[in-house]
Amino acid sequence: xxxxxxxxxxxxxxxxxxxxxxxxxxxxxxYNLQWFRQDPGKGLTSxxxxxxxxxxxxxxxxxxxxxxxxxxxxxxxxxxxxxxxxTYLCALLRDTGFQKLVFGTGTRLLVSP
Amino acid sequence: EPxxxxxxxxxxxxxGQEVILRCVPISNHLYFYWYRQILGQKVEFLVSFYxxxxxxxxEIFDDQFSVERPDGSNFTLKxxxxxxxxxxxxxxASSPLDYNEQFFGPGTRLTVL
Numbered sequence: 001x002x003x004x005x006x007x008x009x010x011x012x013x014x015x016x017x018x019x020x021x022x023x024x025x026x027x028x029x030x031y032n033l034q035w036f037r038q039d040p041g042k043g044l045t046s047x048x049x050x051x052x053x054x055x056x057x058x059x060x061x062x063x064x065x066x067x068x069x070x071x072x073x074x075x076x077x078x079x080x081x082x083x084x085x086x087t088y089l090c091a092l093l094r095d096t097g098f099q100k101l102v103f104g105t106g107t108r109l110l111v112s113p
Numbered sequence: 114e115p116x117x118x119x120x121x122x123x124x125x126x127x128x129g130q131e132v133i134l135r136c137v138p139i140s141n142h143l144y145f146y147w148y149r150q151i152l153g154q155k156v157e158f159l160v161s162f163y164x165x166x167x168x169x170x171x172e173i174f175d176d177q178f179s180v181e182r183p184d185g186s187n188f189t190l191k192x193x194x195x196x197x198x199x200x201x202x203x204x205x206a207s208s209p210l211d212y213n214e215q216f217f218g219p220g221t222r223l224t225v226l
Contacts, residue, residue, distance in 0.1 A: 042220070043219035043220045045217075046214060102158070103157070106155075
C-alpha cells in the first residue's frame with residue numbers, strides 16, 4: 001500500500017527565505033506526482049506536475065524534483081512571500097492502472113513579513 | 114481559464130437525509146473524480162468515473178454513495194442516508210485523459226447534524 005509522508009508538518013519562515021518541502025513515498029511504481037496548494041477552507045490548486053520520466057519541473061519561483069529510486073520529491077520555493085502561506089500537498093498517481101491520487105499529509109507553511 | 118465548479122459551497126443536513134453534491138467539470142475533460150477531506154485529515158479518493166461508468170472506487174464508497182453524469186456538463190455525488198461521519202469537504206476533480214493532471218474544484222463543505 002502506497003504511503004505518502006510530508007516533512008515538516010509545519011514550517012514558519014521570514015519573508016525572503018528560500019525553502020524546501022519534502023515528500024516521501026514507499027512505492028516507487030508511480031506514474032506522476034502533483035504538488036498542490038490549499039488555502040484554509042478552500043480547494044486544491046495544482047502547482048506542478050512531474051511525470052515519472054522527468055527529474056524536475058519549474059514554474060516561476062517553484063521548482064519540484066522527483067527521485068523515484070529514493071522515494072522522494074522536493075518542492076523548492078525561492079524568495080518566499082507572505083502570499084505563499086498555505087498548506088502544500090503532494091499527491092501520487094500509481095502506474096498500476098489506478099486513477100486515484102494518493103495524497104500526503106501536507107506541510108503547513110507560514111511566511112511572515 | 115477553464116475551472117471546475119462545485120455547488121453548493123456549504124451544505125448542512127440532518128443525519129439520515131439524502132444530499133446531492135454538484136460539480137461542473139472542465140468542458141473537454143473525460144475523467145471525473147470525487148475526493149473528500151475530513152477536517153484535519155488527508156485528502157482521500159472516493160471514486161473515478163469515465164465513459165458513464167465508475168472506473169474505480171475506494172472502500173469508503175459503499176452502497177450509500179452513488180455518482181451520476183445526468184447531462185453533458187454536470188457530475189453529481191449522492192449520499193443516500195447521511196451519517197455524522199460523512200461531515201467533510203468534498204472535492205470534485207477532472208482530467209482530460211487518464212494518467213493526466215487532475216484539476217480540482219473549490220469543494221463543498223458538508224455538515225451532518
